[in-house]
Amino acid sequence: MSRRRVTLADLAQAAGVSRTTASLVMTGRGRELRISHDVEQRVLRAADELGYRPNAVSVGLRTGTSRTIGFVSDTVATSRLAGDMIKGALEAARERGVMLFIGETEGDPELERGLLHAMQDRQVDGLILASMYTRTIKVPKDVGPAVLLNALPKTASDLPSIVPDEVEAGRAAARVLLDAGHRDGIYLIGVGPELGDVPPRSVAARERLVGIREILGEAGVKIAGGRMFVDWLPEEGSAATADLLEQHRPKALICLNDRLALGAYHALSDAGLDVPGDVSVVSFDDHPIASWMRPKLTTVALPHYELGRKAVEVLFAQMGEETGQGEIHRVPMPVRHRESVAAPRV
Amino acid sequence: MSRRRVTLADLAQAAGVSRTTASLVMTGRGRELRISHDVEQRVLRAADELGYRPNAVSVGLRTGTSRTIGFVSDTVATSRLAGDMIKGALEAARERGVMLFIGETEGDPELERGLLHAMQDRQVDGLILASMYTRTIKVPKDVGPAVLLNALPKTASDLPSIVPDEVEAGRAAARVLLDAGHRDGIYLIGVGPELGDVPPRSVAARERLVGIREILGEAGVKIAGGRMFVDWLPEEGSAATADLLEQHRPKALICLNDRLALGAYHALSDAGLDVPGDVSVVSFDDHPIASWMRPKLTTVALPHYELGRKAVEVLFAQMGEETGQGEIHRVPMPVRHRESVAAPRV
DNA sequence: TCGCATCGCTAATCCGATTTAGCAAAGGGA
DNA sequence: TCCCTTTGCTAAATCGGATTAGCGATGCGA
Numbered sequence: 001m002s003r004r005r006v007t008l009a010d011l012a013q014a015a016g017v018s019r020t021t022a023s024l025v026m027t028g029r030g031r032e033l034r035i036s037h038d039v040e041q042r043v044l045r046a047a048d049e050l051g052y053r054p055n056a057v058s059v060g061l062r063t064g065t066s067r068t069i070g071f072v073s074d075t076v077a078t079s080r081l082a083g084d085m086i087k088g089a090l091e092a093a094r095e096r097g098v099m100l101f102i103g104e105t106e107g108d109p110e111l112e113r114g115l116l117h118a119m120q121d122r123q124v125d126g127l128i129l130a131s132m133y134t135r136t137i138k139v140p141k142d143v144g145p146a147v148l149l150n151a152l153p154k155t156a157s158d159l160p161s162i163v164p165d166e167v168e169a170g171r172a173a174a175r176v177l178l179d180a181g182h183r184d185g186i187y188l189i190g191v192g193p194e195l196g197d198v199p200p201r202s203v204a205a206r207e208r209l210v211g212i213r214e215i216l217g218e219a220g221v222k223i224a225g226g227r228m229f230v231d232w233l234p235e236e237g238s239a240a241t242a243d244l245l246e247q248h249r250p251k252a253l254i255c256l257n258d259r260l261a262l263g264a265y266h267a268l269s270d271a272g273l274d275v276p277g278d279v280s281v282v283s284f285d286d287h288p289i290a291s292w293m294r295p296k297l298t299t300v301a302l303p304h305y306e307l308g309r310k311a312v313e314v315l316f317a318q319m320g321e322e323t324g325q326g327e328i329h330r331v332p333m334p335v336r337h338r339e340s341v342a343a344p345r346v
Numbered sequence: 347m348s349r350r351r352v353t354l355a356d357l358a359q360a361a362g363v364s365r366t367t368a369s370l371v372m373t374g375r376g377r378e379l380r381i382s383h384d385v386e387q388r389v390l391r392a393a394d395e396l397g398y399r400p401n402a403v404s405v406g407l408r409t410g411t412s413r414t415i416g417f418v419s420d421t422v423a424t425s426r427l428a429g430d431m432i433k434g435a436l437e438a439a440r441e442r443g444v445m446l447f448i449g450e451t452e453g454d455p456e457l458e459r460g461l462l463h464a465m466q467d468r469q470v471d472g473l474i475l476a477s478m479y480t481r482t483i484k485v486p487k488d489v490g491p492a493v494l495l496n497a498l499p500k501t502a503s504d505l506p507s508i509v510p511d512e513v514e515a516g517r518a519a520a521r522v523l524l525d526a527g528h529r530d531g532i533y534l535i536g537v538g539p540e541l542g543d544v545p546p547r548s549v550a551a552r553e554r555l556v557g558i559r560e561i562l563g564e565a566g567v568k569i570a571g572g573r574m575f576v577d578w579l580p581e582e583g584s585a586a587t588a589d590l591l592e593q594h595r596p597k598a599l600i601c602l603n604d605r606l607a608l609g610a611y612h613a614l615s616d617a618g619l620d621v622p623g624d625v626s627v628v629s630f631d632d633h634p635i636a637s638w639m640r641p642k643l644t645t646v647a648l649p650h651y652e653l654g655r656k657a658v659e660v661l662f663a664q665m666g667e668e669t670g671q672g673e674i675h676r677v678p679m680p681v682r683h684r685e686s687v688a689a690p691r692v
Numbered sequence: 693t694c695g696c697a698t699c700g701c702t703a704a705t706c707c708g709a710t711t712t713a714g715c716a717a718a719g720g721g722a
Numbered sequence: 723t724c725c726c727t728t729t730g731c732t733a734a735a736t737c738g739g740a741t742t743a744g745c746g747a748t749g750c751g752a
Contacts, residue, residue: 696749697748699748699749702743704741705740707739715731716732717728719728720725721724
C-alpha cells in the first residue's frame with residue numbers, strides 16, 4: 001500500500017551528503033558541528049521534499065529514550081469518573097511531544113508486573129501509576145522515573161505523589177454551609193460524625209471528614225450526626241437519608257459524594273422536603289450528574305483533568321532532576337456553587 | 347538505581363554460547379535450527395537466572411513489528427460514556443500481548459496528522475480510529491492496517507468499520523413498547539416522527555428512527571408525534587416533554603438517549619404523571635444514570651466494551667489477511683429491561 | 693615555504709536484537 | 723581411505739538512526 005519509508009540514508013543520498021551530515025542537520029546540531037549553511041539548506045530541502053521523518057524506534061534504540069510514557073492504573077483509564085485524568089495527562093504529554101501507553105492492572109499484581117515489564121521493555125521514559133480512588137498502594141521496585149497519581153505510597157518511597165487536596169475540600173464544603181448561615185442540624189451522609197466512622201482504606205473519606213470537622217469545630221458548630229456507608233452508592237444515600245429522617249429533622253446534609261447526594265435527593269423528595277428550601281445539600285466529586293440533578297448540586301469538584309496534567313509535569317521535572325524526593329503534590333478541589341444550598345429556614 | 351538491563355550478549359556469555367544461539371533458543375526456533383537439547387536448556391536456565399527479557403525496541407527495529415497498536419479518537423478516550431470502549435480494546439490487546447498507544451485529536455485535523463505520524467514513527471502494527479459518537483469520518487491516506495470504531499468512512503474505503511447496530515436497537519425499543527401492549531400515544535423525544543426530523547450528522551438518530559418506524563409501521567401503529575433536539579441534553583428532554591404535555595397526553599415516550607429521558611422524567615414528574623403507571627419510557631445508551639434513576643430506566647445499551655474488543659479483533663484479522671474489504675461489523679445493542687415500561691393504563 | 697590550527701565533512705562504531713550464510717566436526721557409504 | 727551429508731553451532735550482515743574520531747583542504751603566521 002504505502003511505499004517504503006524514507007530513511008536517513010535516502011535523505012543523505014538525495015542531498016548528496018553523508019548520513020552523518022544528514023543526521024547532524026536533522027537533529028539541529030549542524031551549527032554546533034560546523035555544517036555549512038549551504039549544505040544545511042540542501043539537506044533541509046531534501047527532507048521536506050521526501051517527507052523524511054526519523055524512525056522513532058531506531059532513535060529509541062540508539063539513544064535509549066523513547067519519548068513515551070506509560071500510564072498504568074488499576075482501572076482508572078476506563079472509569080467514567082476519571083477519564084479526564086487521562087485527558088489531562090494526554091494533553092500535557094502532547095505538549096511535550098510524548099506519547100502515552102495505557103494499561104490496566106485491575107488490581108491484579110501479576111497483571112501489573114506484566115504490564116510494567118511490557119512498558120519497560122519498550123523503553124518508556126517514565127511511568128504514571130494511577131489509582132481509581134485515592135488510596136495507598138504498594139510501590140513496585142525498580143520502576144525507574146515514576147509518579148503516583150491519585151495514590152500515596154504505602155511504605156516510604158522516593159516517588160512523588162499527586163493527589164486531590166481532600167482535607168481542604170472538606171474545609172470548603174463546611175464553609176459553604178457556614179457561609180449560608182447554617183449553625184445546626186448538619187448531618188453527614190457516607191461517614192459517621194466521628195473520625196473513626198469512615199470506610200476503611202478510603203483516603204478521601206478520612207481527609208474530607210478531617211477538613212469538615214476542623215472548620216465546623218473552629219466555628220463552634222457541632223455535627224448533629226451521620227450515617228456511614230462503604231460503597232457510597234445512590235441506594236446507600238437514600239437509605240442513609242431515609243434512616244436519618246425517621247429520627248431527626250436535618251437542615252443541611254454533607255454528602256460524601258455525588259452518588260450519595262443523588263440518593264439523598266430521592267429520600268428527601270419522598271419525605272416531601274424541598275432542596276434547598278428545607279434542607280441544603282453539599283457534596284463532593286462534581287460527577288456529571290451533579291449538574292443534571294434538580295436542583296443542581298453544589299459540590300466540591302475532583303480536579304481530574306488537573307491531576308492528570310500535574311502528573312505529567314511532575315514526572316518530567318523528576319526525569320530532569322534525577323532526585324526523587326517523595327514529595328506530595330496536592331491539587332486544589334474547587335467548589336462548584338450551584339443550587340442546592342440556601343440559608344436555613346428560620 | 348536499577349543496574350543495566352540484561353542483554354542478549356550477556357545471556358549468551360553466561361550460557362557460553364553465541365548470541366545467535368541464544369537468540370534462536372529464546373525465539374523458540376532452536377528446535378527447527380538444530381540446537382541440541384543440552385545447549386537449549388543451558389540458555390533457558392541462564393535466561394531465567396539473569397531475568398533476561400528482550401529489548402522490545404531492538405526487536406522492533408529489526409523485525410519492523412512493535413506489538414503495539416494505536417488508539418486514536420476524537421475525544422472518546424476520555425469520554426465518561428465510552429471509556430468502556432478503551433477497556434474492551436485494552437483487554438483484547440492484552441490477550442494478544444500487545445500494548446496500546448492512545449491519542450486524541452479533538453477533531454483537529456492538524457492534531458490528527460501529528461498523532462498518526464507520531465504513532466507510525468513508532469512503528470505501530472495497526473490503528474484504531476475511534477469516534478465519540480457514531481458518525482462518518484474522512485479516512486486519512488496511507489494509514490496502514492486500521493479499523494474504524496464507532497465510525498463509518500465518509501467516502502468509499504477499504505477499512506472495516508465497527509459500529510453499534512442502531513437500526514436493530516430502534517427495532518428493539520419499539521418492540522419493548524409493543525410487547526407491553528402499547529398501540530397509541532407513542533411519542534418521540536429527541537427526533538421528530540418523520541425520517542427527516544433528525545439532528546444532522548447523527549448516525550444514531552437516523553438509524554434508531556429507521557428501526558423504530560419499521561417495527562411500529564409493521565404493527566400498524568402510528569407514531570403520535572415527536573420533538574427534535576440537536577444535543578440531546580437533559581434540559582432538552584425536559585423542554586421537549588413539557589412542550590408535548592401542553593397539547594397531548596402521551597402514553598409512552600421513546601427518548602433517543604438517556605439524558606433526554608432524565609429530562610423527560612423531570613417534566614413528567616412536574617406534570618404529576620407517574621412512570622411507568624401513566625407513561626412508559628424507553629430509551630437508548632444505558633448511561634450509568636439509567637440505573638440510578640427512579641424508576642430505573644429501561645434502555646437499549648450501547649455495547650462500548652464489545653465495540654472496543656471487536657475493534658482489536660477485526661484489526662488483527664485484517665493484519666493477518668492483508669485484504670481490507672471495508673466490511674461493516676454491527677455489534678448488537680442489548681435491551682436492559684428495568685422499571686420504566688408498563689402496560690398502558692386502560 | 694613549512695607547520696599548525698581551523699573548517700567542513702565523513703567513515704566507522706554502536707544500540708540490541710534477528711536472520712542469513714557458512715564453517716568445523718561427526719557420521720555414513722562406496 | 724575418500725567424499726558427501728548431516729549435525730550443531732557461529733560469524734557477519736542488517737534494521738535506522740546517533741555519535742565519536744578523524745581526514746583532507748584551506749588559511750594563517752613565522
